[in-house]
Amino acid sequence: MSAKDQPSKVEEVKEASNYLRGFVAEEAFNGLPNYSEEAYNILKFHGSYQQDDRDVRVERKKAGLDKAYSMMIRSRIPGGKITAEQYLEHDRLAMELGNRTLRITTRQSFQLHGVLKNDLPTVIRRINEVLLSTLAACGDVERNVLSCPAPIRDDIRDRMQADADLFASHFAPRTNSYWELWLDGEKIDNPLLPQPRPTLIPTPADTEVEPIYGRHYLPRKFKTAFSLPFDNCTDVYANDLGFLAVIEAGQLVGYNVLVGGGLGTTPSNKNTFPHLGKDLCFVTREGVLEIGEAVIKAYRDLGNRADRKRARIKYLVADLGIDAFRSKVEEYLGHPTEPPRPNPVTGVDDHMGWHEQGDGKLFLGIPIENGRVRDVGALRLATALRTLFQTYKMPARLTCQQSILLCDLDPAWRDEINQLLADHGVARVETISTVRRWAMACPAMPTCGLAVTESERVLPRLLDQLEQRLAELGLADEVFTVRMTGCPNGCARPYNADIGLVGRSAGKAKPGDEGPVAGTYTLFLGGSLVGHRLASLYKDYVPFDRLVDELTPIFARFKTDRQPNETFGDFCDRLGVERLAAIVAEAEANGSANGTARTS
Structure with a gap:
């Protein structure tokens, strides 16, 4: 094996972690303000990034002080669906243990910033107690699975959301290390934690603990989105794996599968580049998990594990070409794929403002600048949302545009909600510029x-x-x-x-x-x-x-x-x-x- 083919240090750390237990377990409660590099690389799989306040980095160094370390914690929320209590618990955590802000991400999840290392176990446990999880919100695994958040009651959206939920559950890591580390070994009855379920495509690289990911997990992160051709609000082409709904005679008959999207690049490395997903095949709804396994396992076995800058699946697709990659996927499937169907993307909707759900209820999309929920000056957004969830106890959904949809609203509440937002200085979509x-x-x-x-x-x-x-x-x-x-x-x-x-x-x-x-x-x-x-x-x-x-x-x-x-x-x-x-x-x-x- 040549030097350029040697696995990276991160690959060695993943193998040595014994399915994400090692390093973090030894350092989580050692009283230090930060993790080692090895532990940090495993901590990502558990949903957290180690950061420091760069505004004070230089001054602290001059004073002979270490960096001002803190943790970012990200929740995994398939399709961005949350209950009122789940929102309120994230709000409480931000106020009590974070930097008093909550951030909605471009992948329909929450991030808490400014959490001290010693408080990380408390934050993760409390997120699980409201039946959400941080497992696989980061790391070299399937990340948060996206789906159109609009709570419009129709068969197409309901079935697509169900497919996205099933996909997210099937591809969650199955190691027990997460609850061993953070939940005192207790299996909280949380549907987002790993559940026993069979894989569909047995391969030699499978292991008993991780039959999909194996000992080394994936070469890099992996992102999946479900989308509609008339509303690409999840930006399906930018994902490693995309399922673009195929609708015929008003029915969701399946998906065109896209593969190889990914936008990160390194300007100093000309071999890195942004890349949009390419048409791979068509699958029926019943074939979603099988094609997902075939793609992910092909990537697991063939992806670049030596150079993390070129480890995303987009480089495998670009290097092989889509036809050769399709042939590899068909080897894992054991049968040919069906060609994609004509299905162009024609539109996008951010779902802001008031809309009918189709069941007599309304939903309200509230634009949130850069996804940052906080109280600052006349804008008391955090207080407004807290009051709304406490008062009306409605569910909500997070969007890929970093905003929030309040769902299942009684039409009789409309004027009250509008007034509450105005009283707290919260801009409704009608009052902000298009740009x-x-x-x-x-x-x-x-x-x-x-x-x-x-x-x-x-x-x-x-x-x-x-x-x-x-x-x-x-x-x-x-x-x-x-x-x-x-x-x-x-x-x-x-x-x-x-x-x-x-x-x-x-x-x-x-x-x-x-x-x-x-x-x-x-x-x-x-x-x-x-x-x-x-x-x-x-x-x-x-x-x-x-x-x-x-x-x-x-x-x-x-x-x-x-x-x-x-x-x-x-x-x-x-x-x-x-x-x-x-x-x-x-x-x-x-x-x-x-x-x-x-x-x-």
């Missing part, structure tokens, strides 16, 4: 160890500028996505957005600066609202303060030269980055301060 509605950011600074610059804390400033410029151009109602990340890992899915902003370098504070200092960004243009096309790299190392001026001439040309029904992403894709750059250069040469002058 803000469709924008999102990753957390980045100060907690993410991978971030190279700001994201969540500075995107609102950028949106303030964009709102003004779009209003001047008469484009305030134009729908397009703006997604920002603090590093190239792309957690907020910038690479298939209409406008993607990816952190490139840190900023330096200047006299008079207030608040977080943003750095430079790689600007991507030409993705799509429905998520089926990658954006193109338009310009690198663009300073934060230059982003809106860089975009303005392009918006101006879009207004005058767009084709009928053409979206902003479609326009940018049609012109291409060289033509777009020429438009901006011409506007600057003509002395147009904000790009609103017509360039030809």
Whole structure:
């Protein structure tokens, strides 16, 4: 075996952990404020990342102090479905043991930030006591399974959600280590914990404890989404495995299976890249688990375990080609696959505002900027949601746009709820700009160890500028996505957005600066609202303060030269980055301060 084929250190740690027991068990209660690197790599499987406050890192180092360590804990919530008590328990944990904020992720789950290591066992146990779990919310396994969150009562959505729930249960890790470590060995009657169930495709690499994952689990994380062709709100093409519903004569007859999506990249490594899912085959609903096992086991056995930067399934699909990968999957299945059926994605819905469920009840989508639930100034969002769940005790669902849907609402409550939101300064969808509605950011600074610059804390400033410029151009109602990340890992899915902003370098504070200092960004243009096309790299190392001026001439040309029904992403894709750059250069040469002058 050559050096380049040697398993990475993480692979050795996974094997030595004895099915996720080792390292964490020895360090969880040792009184230290942080875990070792080995333990941290196993801790991820249990749903937690070790972080530190980067705002104070330099000052603490100068003072001879260690980093200000804390833990991020992520819950696994298939399809984003929660009860009132599950929401309220996360809220209590955030207030009592976290940093007094709750964050909704782009994968329909909750994150708690700022939890001290010694409090981690308490947090995990309390999450399980309300029948949720943190197991496999992170790590080299199947992550939280996505499904359209809209609680519309129809057979198609109900059956797709049932398929997603079954998939999530089937592919949860089956080791007992989770409850041995965190639940005192007690099996809480929690449907999200591993349940005895047979695998469908026995293979030589299976083990008794983990018949799907084996001793080493997967080469890297694995993400699955279920979606509708007329509403791709789960961004199915960006997932390792996607199930796109095929609807015929008003019935859900099965799914087109997509494989190989994934958006993270390493700019210094030209062998890494974002990639959208490719059509693999069609399966009936009864075949969902079998095709899932075949794909995951093919990835388990063939994926790159030497270089974690190239370990995602997208690289296996790209290197082999989709036809060769399909042949491998068919070897695991033991039979040929059926070709995908014509089934284009045509739309997307964020489900914000008031809607009928179809059963006499209503649901309300409340937009939450960057998914951050907190009380700050006049905005008392955390208090408002706490009051709503305590008062009405309704279930809810989390969206992939980092927002929340309140479900099963009596129409008689509508005015009361609207008034309560207004009293707490919570913006309803009718009162926010279109560009803000469709924008999102990753957390980045100060907690993410991978971030190279700001994201969540500075995107609102950028949106303030964009709102003004779009209003001047008469484009305030134009729908397009703006997604920002603090590093190239792309957690907020910038690479298939209409406008993607990816952190490139840190900023330096200047006299008079207030608040977080943003750095430079790689600007991507030409993705799509429905998520089926990658954006193109338009310009690198663009300073934060230059982003809106860089975009303005392009918006101006879009207004005058767009084709009928053409979206902003479609326009940018049609012109291409060289033509777009020429438009901006011409506007600057003509002395147009904000790009609103017509360039030809």
